[in-house]
Amino acid sequence: MAIEVELRHIEKAYGSFRASDDVSLTVERGRLVGLLGPSGGGKTTILRLIAGLESPDAGDIFLGGQRMNGVAPGKRGIGFVFQDYALFRHMTVRENIAFGLKIQKVPIGEQEKRVSALIDLIGLTGLGDRYPLQLSGGQRQRVAFARALAPSPRLLLLDEPFAAIDAKVRKELRGWLRQTIHRLGITSIFVTHDQDEAVEVADDIIIMQHGHVEQAGTPLAIYQSPRTPFVADFVGTSVHVPDYTVFKGFGDGRGASGGEGIIRPEFLEIGADAAEMRLPLASEDGIVRGVYFRGDCLQVDVEVKGQLLRGRRSLEKRPLHEGDVAKVFIHRIYTFADGGTRILENAAKREEPVVI
Amino acid sequence: MRSAAYVIPGYRVTFGITFFYLSLLLLIPLAAFLLYASGMGIGKFIFIASEWRVVHACLVSFGTSLAAAVVNAAIGLLFAWVLVRYDFPGKRLLDGLLDLPFALPTAVAGIALTTLYAENGWLGQFFYAAGIPSAFSWLGITIALIFVGIPFVPRSVQPVLRELGPRLEEAAALFGAGRWLTFRRVIFPELFSPLLTGAALAFARGIGEYGSVVFIAGNLPYETEIAPLLIMVKLESYDYEAAAAIAILMMAASFLILLALNGYQRWRVRQQGV
Amino acid sequence: MRKEKDIGSWLLIALAALFLLILLVLPLVLVVHEALARGIRVYLAAISDPFAIKALLLTLMATVIAVALNTLFGLASAWLLTKYDFHGKALIGALIDLPFAISPVVAGLFFVVLFGRMSPLFPLLREAHVQVLFAVPAVVLATVFVTFPFITRELVPVMESRGRSEEEAAATLGASGWQTFWHVTLPNIRWALLYGVILAAARAMGEFGAVSVVSGHIRGRTNTLPLHIEILYNEYNFTAAFAVASLLVVMAVVLLAARNAVEWQAKRGMHHGD
Known part of the structure; x- marks a missing residue:
């Protein structure tokens, strides 16, 4: 061209x-x-x-x-x-x-x-x-x-x-x-x-x-x-977390120093209880802090380990309410070490085929 | 300067015309005047400026201009209020006539006002009957200055008042504030700045005004002689230095007024972030 | 705008109307009354007096020249002040406003100093047999001086609020400076320009103080209409003075009406495509 x-x-x-x-x-x-x-x-x-x-x-x-x-x-x-x-x-x-x-x-x-x-x-x-x-x-x-x-x-x-x-x-x-x-x-x-x-x-x-x-x-x-946190932040909605190593599947010394991460709504799976989750053991417990109708889905703000995360939930599924306890699975997180983006997949997902 | 980089054409041409014109008409005459005035020296200047006749003429000019500006502020506020807030037959005529003092030659205003307020005049007869000389007196000068200053305040207050709309009053009324209280506490503070601007412009205009005043002033030295007239008197007796000294005094006064006004508005902007 | 009005509102309107009547309308009525006081024939004789006609012609000439030059300057300076950013812009704006802050008498004095006996130019001018002071050129110069801010003042806010993007759009489409001005800018500012022209014309034909200083009051040579009125008035020839004044009143009222028509047109233009 x-x-x-x-x-x-x-x-x-x-x-x-x-x-x-x-x-x-x-x-x-x-x-x-x-x-x-x-x-x-x-x-x-x-x-x-x-x-x-x-x-x-x-x-x-x-x-x-x-x-x-x-x-x-x-x-x-x-x-x-x-x-x-x-x-x-x-x-x-x-x-x-x-x-x-x-x-x-x-x-x-x-x-x-x-x-x-x-x-x-x-x-x-x-x-x-x-x-x-x-x-x-x-x-x-x-x-x-x-x-x-x-x-x-x-x-x-x-x-x-x-x-x-x-x-x-x-x-x-x-x-x-x-x-x-x-x-x-x-x-x-x-x-x-x-x-x-x-x-x-x-x-x-x-x-x-x-x-x-x-x-x-x-x-x-x-x-x-996205090459920089700014781009990740600007394109798509996302939530910053100051230390991603606190979450299940991302900690345990794997991320070395740990650090800031960015989580997109589509990286989250939010379930009403363990039965809804594919990997219940790898899921975090969270408390629903807000539910907002977004036309084709519900936006669910959920607090996990003191962090407010933002996810989506289908309208077809059982509705969640503010204050409910929910299960949250984090599929992946963006991190920005050494001037480049790394996509960290949840450790449980890689182990999954082996487990089953 | 990044003149080469301008996209919209014409920078050089318009700058050239503006600079040439300003130089020819303003800067050169002003420079010639300042050069001439500075030639007289500070001692001579103080000597002339402290002459009682000069001091008195300046006092008459400032005093009557100030009085006229105050009256103009009051009447002007009334005009602006009525024109913005009410609808009534003849409103456009009132609005249009308000600019008459800008359009009417000052000499015409001068002779008309003199005839009107003289002892046997249509209005003067009432004043004189009450023992108040309304012509050839400070009052006469003030009347003439009120006339020429009429448009300044309404033209400065009207846009602000229009912008303000009835919202503020409605908001105040919701709190149960009475009309007078609302005006005094809610509306007037908003109008104060344009009111001051209009009055200051009228004041500055009054100090320099000549045509409308000379006829009604009487022009008696030490009594009803105004500063601009004294310049004329000095010029007619070829006393150019005295004329220049008085001119400097008047210019200084005008600049101080406008400077103070400017300073006040900057301060207000900083205070209120408006 | 409030539709239902109480007594207070009507009182304010009545008060405003009363002030208007006493302050503005009465002087106009008086001029006409005095002019016709001794009958129509005396009136006609007064305004067809050769000196009056010569004064009228000089007034018209000075007005036309001043307005023409100031239109050119006003367009150039407004373009310069609104289309470009450069150092010293605020200074140029302030200089253009300067004549508003200077008494006309002082302005006249500038030219006396520049062209008079004390000026270094004086021997040169005498050598060349050019009479500036106490002659027509000085009358014209003084008139141009006192009116030169008017058009710029009217144009700058309008051009400022319109922004530069239409001119930039023209530039991206390849238009030259002249094409941009003629096809894009001028149609947008024509009402403001006309408005400024009218204001400048009104002031120019009525200028008294500045012209009075530089003219030398030579009957039939350097007398403008306002100066002619002064002479007649000081000779106690009141009827003739008011007759001539009535001419200026008519001109002022015509300009005022034109001003309002223009304002109305401009307002209407904002709501329609044109």
Whole structure:
């Protein structure tokens, strides 16, 4: 696969705030990439640097193999969808989308054809003469998308594309955007602080924090082997435990020094009594501290050895109540020794086949 | 400076125009004035500034401006309250007319007010009948300054009051607070800052005001002579140094007012985190 | 907004209306009354007096030049102050506001010092036979000086609240600075610009103090309408003074009405697409 975007050792500071701290990353042609991270982590800065809306203090930006430092935003072949859409309020949908074509002095006839095609693409057929303020949030977002696409950029940049849209419409738009971008085959990078969004929409994810890249890869790869506690924490829900060696199947000198671990809900099996458990002897006793309905399952907060763990339980099973005694089996725990992730499986599981 | 890095074009052009224009119109005249004024030396400056006629003119200017600012604060608060809180016929007319003192040439206001408040004037006759000279007196100056200062307070209070909405009052009413108590304890503290801002702007404007005041002031030295007029008098007798010295006094006063206002607002922001 | 009103509310509204009537409306009525006091023919004679017409023309000329220059400056400085971050930005903002803090009389004095006998420029200007002071150029300069913050002041908050993203969007679509300004920014700020222009025009045509200092009061040459009114008034030619004043009242009321229309349009524009 050809590399469409490459950043090499990008540095960018605003006063004493380091928005980009030695950022290097690549994006392959045709991929839809999610830049994920907490607010203030430097995602938007990266997007603006690629677009040329900011200049790096140091480092190089390549688009399609060409060094782009110092090239004006309009000459980089990018389309940018702003977080607040930045639609031209006094122009109609049609005029907004045509703006880039007008600047490029595309012949009027061709302009009209392209604009009409884009209006159809974004599903706003018949609304071309509306003004942005007469549209819903989702419609505005799609107009911004079409406006950015109109001049046929080779790279589309989207800054928090769903942030300003209400929850229900957001779901629909995510799917629509993913499909549309794949159909067009245009390389795209979008910024988001919402891990669900990144996982659902992106082909690849780049996770950023404090101005540097924590990890890049497919959503599945990142989920399965987070490289840092931060990534493990940020992708999926998880609970930190200060010393994982206290739990059955993880202690007994096997973990040497012991230390901080991260447990995901799906790593837990929570049963009402020993009969429900496959490995009752290897299970911990716990006290249910809270039960919350989560739509397709119950979230169960359970206290084990003074640690509050978070697990899920099927709605089909016997309900648990706050204060109940429960059985908890921990399948695995992430640990972060020596700068890498280790996945510790419960010792009982490995011994199991031997026992039976 | 990272001028080369700006994305939105036009930095150089707009900076150039702004700098050129400011230099030509403001910085060069200001520098010329300060250079000239500094030439007179501190001794001469103190000598002029301590002349009784000058001191008196400044006192008249400050005293009447302060009085007018206080009246403006009260009337302005009333105007702002009525315009934001109530709906009534003619509201838009009231709102529009409020800016009249900004639009009406001061000389026109000056002669109109003088005629209105003179001894045989429409309003002056009542004042004079009561033994109060409403023209060619401190009161007359104050009346003119009230007129030019009218818009400042409402224009500063209105947005804050609108922003405030009726929520605070409703909340206070839920606690059983009476209307007057609610206003005094809940609303007024919120309005104090914009009220002060408006009044300070009116005060500063009053000190420098000339056109609307000269006609009604009477302009008697040691009695109803204001500082800006004294500058004119000194200029007409080619006493440029005295004019410059008085100008310095007035500028210092204006800057101190605005500086104090600025300082107060910064302090308030720090105190309340607003 | 409260719909049902009690006596207290009506009392406040009545009080506000009363103040409005006495403070603002009465002076206007008086101007018209005095202007027409000796009949329509005397009125017409007064306003068609050649000196009055010359003064009117000078006033219009100074106003047009001041507004035109200040529009250019206002656009450039507002663009500079809202689209870029650079060192010294706060200083430029403060300098632009400076004329508000300076008495018009003092502003006039600046130009007297800059171009008068005590100035190093004076011999050069005399050599070149250029008369600035006590001539039309100084009148225009003084008018420009007192009005130059108005347009910037109106534009900066509007442009600030709109942010930079529309301009950045235009930049990513390849628009040049001029294209961005013309197609993207200007349509967004046109009402604020018009508003600022109207305020500046109102102030420019009515400026008295600054112009009074630099003009030399030469009838038919350096007299603006406000100065002409002063001369007539001081000659006890009250009817003529008020007749000329009525012209300025009409201009002020027209500008005020335009101001309100613009404000209304701008508000309406916020709710619709345009």
